[in-house]
Amino acid sequence: QVQLVESGGGLVQAGDSLRLSCVASGRTFRFSTMGWFRQAPGKEREFVAAITWGGSTYYADSVKGRFTISRDNAKNTVYLQTNSLKSEDTAVYYCAVPPPGVPVGAKDRSSFYWGQGTQVTVSS
Numbered sequence: 001q002v003q004l005v006e007s008g009g010g011l012v013q014a015g016d017s018l019r020l021s022c023v024a025s026g027r028t029f030r031f032s033t034m035g036w037f038r039q040a041p042g043k044e045r046e047f048v049a050a051i052t053w054g055g056s057t058y059y060a061d062s063v064k065g066r067f068t069i070s071r072d073n074a075k076n077t078v079y080l081q082t083n084s085l086k087s088e089d090t091a092v093y094y095c096a097v098p099p100p101g102v103p104v105g106a107k108d109r110s111s112f113y114w115g116q117g118t119q120v121t122v123s124s
Contacts (some may be wrong), residue, residue, distance in 0.1 A: 002026045002113040004095045009118030012085055016122070020080040022095030022115055034071060034078040035104045038091035038120075045094070049080060050104040058104075062088075087124040092117040 008020040020036070035050035049069040050058045057069050068081040078095060095115040098104050102111055 002097070004097065004113055004115035006093065006095050006115040006118040009093060009120045011121045011123065014086055014122055014124045016085050017081070017083045018085065018120060020082065020093055020095075020118060020120075022078045022080075024076040024078075024095075024097065032097050032100075033104045035096050035098075036069060036078070036080045036093060037096055037109075038089075038093045039117075040088075040091040043091075045109075047105065048093070051078060082120070085120075085122045087122050090120060090122050092119050 003025045004022055006020060006022045008018055010018060012018060022034070033050055033052045036048040037045050038048050039045040046060065048060050048063055049067055051069045051071050053073065059067060066082065066084045069078065071078045080093070082089065094117045096109070097113045098106065099111050
């Protein structure tokens with residue numbers, strides 16, 4: 001069984017920062033790409049950022065320059081530093097891990113492992 005537990009969300013004002021964390025357990029994620037997605041009310045879940053085991057990072061255009069993804073493989077933890085938050089960043093943020101052989105950018109995410117999500121609310 002795979003478990004992903006997110007934390008760090010909250011209610012902040014525009015321009016503020018939050019650091020989200022996701023702890024993985026139940027299997028070895030050392031060689032896995034890990035990603036963050038988000039879902040705003042009434043919208044589809046969208047890709048935010050991903051990081052490979054080797055440290056290569058990928059970002060959605062909407063967060064480039066403001067968000068930073070990082071990981072601590074020894075702790076099976078991935079982080080998302082969110083800076084200069086905007087009202088449009090308001091969403092539930094989910095940590096996800098694709099199974100081996102499935103890219104994090106796959107359109108079909110039904111096989112992904114997901115956390116329960118953490119709410120980020122940005123007031124303007």
